Amino acid sequence: MIKQFLRAKSLDEALAFKAKYGDDAVYMAGGARLNAAPTQNKREVAISLSELDLKGCNKTTKGWEMGALTTLQTIVDHPELPDGLRKAAALVYSRNVRNQCTLGGEIAAGLPACLIVPTLLAMDARVELAEGFGNVEVQSVADYQGGLITKIIVPAEVYACFNREVSKSAADLPIVNASFAVHRNPEGREFYGIAVSGSSFPAAMIPAEASVSAFLTSDISRQDLEKAVSGAVKCDSDFRGSADYKREVSGVLVADMVEAYRVQAGNVKGQ
Known part of the structure; x- marks a missing residue:
C-alpha cells in the first residue's frame, strides 16, 4: 500500500x-x-515520473525512439509507427486503460499475460535505462524491477510485424499471445523474430527462424512449421488451458502469421 x-x-x-x-x-x-x-x-x-520529459515518438536513423511515458493510446493513434506495434497496443481492450498504461510501465510490470511485450521482443526492441546500463533487450528489462526505463527503440530494419492472440473475450487476458516480425537489412536479407506469451508463462523468443525460412521457400509444410514452434514453446497449465493446448495454439498462430506474410510478400513482388 x-x-x-x-x-x-x-x-x-x-x-x-x-x-x-x-x-x-x-x-x-x-x-x-x-x-x-x-x-x-x-x-x-x-x-x-509524470513530470519528466519521457513522452513522444520520433523516427531517427536507429529506428523509432519512444519515450517510456508514451501511452499505449498514443501508439495506437500514431499513423506513422509500424502497424504491428500499433495493433499490439490496441490489444489492450479498454481505451481508458490504454490512456493510463505507458510503454515503459508495460515492460517493467513483467506480466506473463502481456500484450505488447511479445511484439517488442519479436521486433528486437531495445530500451535505455537512466542508470547508464546502455541498451538492453526488452525481455531482460522485464525482469529488472529496479531500473528506470527512459526510452524504447524499435530498429529501422523492422519490415513487417503480425500479431495473433486467443482469449475467452476481448476484455480478458490472452490464453496465448504471439507476434512475428520480419527484419530486412539494407542488402535485402531477411531475419525473423517470433515471441509468445500466455496467461501463466512469460514472454519469450521462440528459436524457429530456420523453420520460418524453410516454410517461406516451400521446403517444409505448414504442419512442420507448427510442430517446430510448438516444440520450442515452454508453457504451463492453468485454468485457461493445458500446456499442450497452449503449445499447439502457439504453433497455429505463428504459422498463420508467417503464411499471411508469405501472401503479402507474394503480392508485393507481383506488383
Missing part, C-alpha cells in the same frame, strides 16, 4: 529518491499496473 508519494522533477531526482528508499520504493508512471491485480504494488513509496 502506497503511504508516501514523491513527485520527481528530474531523472537525477528520481534516481536519488530510489537510492534513498531502495526496495521500499517503486517508480510510478500511469499507475495502471501498480493499483490492480495481479501486479498490485506492495511497496510504500511511489516515485512519480
